[in-house]
Amino acid sequence: MIEGYLRRLGLEGRPEATYETLVDLHHRHLDTLPYENLSIMLAAIGATRAPDAVDPVETLERVAAGGNAGYCFHNNGVFSLALAELGFDVVRRTGQMLEATGPSGTLDHLALEIRGLATAANPGGRWVVDVGYGDGFRDPLPLVEGHFRQSGFVYRLARVGESGWTFHHDPHGSFNGSFVRGSVTQEEVEASHLRLSTPPDGDFTRKLVVQRRDASGAETVRSIRHLRTGEGAFERELRDFEQWRTALGRLGLSFRGVEEDALRELHKRQAAEYDDWLLTR
Template identity: 30%
Template structure:
């Protein structure tokens, strides 16, 4: 990642280059990313190829001014952080689903980030509704965040989800939000290419919720959230107050993508697997 690419990425975030890779700077970059770069799965429904290569991910975020899902967002953000001097490792996760069953291997990509001030953080700008700020990678500590109360715990053999995907590996961690497990992380570092099979499955399988529904979502400047799910626009204030409305025309949908998410589309995406739900 060259200096021009770094500058382009920071412009997308509305951020300045930090003087040093500190925890404070990471916290600001993390929040700005969640505000500026939407969590979205539009490529799946537009027939666009998802390629887990740093150059392609950076082009999508900076030049095309798009978002993505976990592999793309955390893959790109990790590349930026490394270029800014942070020590970054990619971690593989498995997401908890119905009845706290675990998803497929390489179900999720998150980042372990070490800073110049000696701290170690879990950074995740690709999980939809999650923490607004990085989480300290400290087991058992409750962490208050605008997105909820989070805790990282060791994933022992008696942890929830064992029946959904086998026993926890040595050193695995569960990330909990408001007491509910969100995903299980391996602590062994991975390469971006390791996630290609997971990205392919999620973008093609009729069993993946990503192929059955459209989503585009980001945190708003006041700490709330705006989400366009298909044609349903949902706005949630920081205090939890929620409002929804249905968009009647394609023109309305394209306008919301453009004005509320900064995404220019020539046509409205069509759900890839409509027979499986929308």
């Protein structure tokens, strides 16, 4: 079932469920499949009928065929499915960004915990993995309180009550962090996806965001603004369509099945949205 996904990540055969495999898969997924909301934005401008579904099996099939994954629900959904099939003990948890997109307790992030992988540095064997933040951490984090440094960025995990945790992002990140608590069902994920991806109020229907975390930093195209944090930091505007399209492709975005006219219309609208944003800064 997951062979096509593994091949997309550059692997032949099924690796064993070890900590080393977990780290390798985390890196390969981040390198291959960016965080993005292209299908949501195309649906919002009427170029497609509906955004890509968040069913992990559908995401797996789409990725295996060379398409995009999506945003956090898609990326972490397919990652959890693949890890579970490889034999990892995966727990899907409810997450909410600290800059909440709804009332307290609203699900807007799918968080993942891996259990039973004890190492000398983490004898408890519990890990946080996340390939759905866009510009989050590169390596799995041990699920213990503390600060963690990775390639110039600093993250923090803190316990809240008996079962909750907060992830605090590096100050250079695109968000403050997230709060994680009990388990989540697929039905709850699908209901939240519908809320987040339906215009005009859906938070992911207003601005194209494509992000990828690599070994030394993170790169983002947000609307027509192209920026990088970490090593080689820069910021520029992509007002030329071809430059915009090329930058998206270099971030790993797939244009499989996407009409160029639809992309041009999206770029035009995003440029106008960006100019409106500049006027309100």
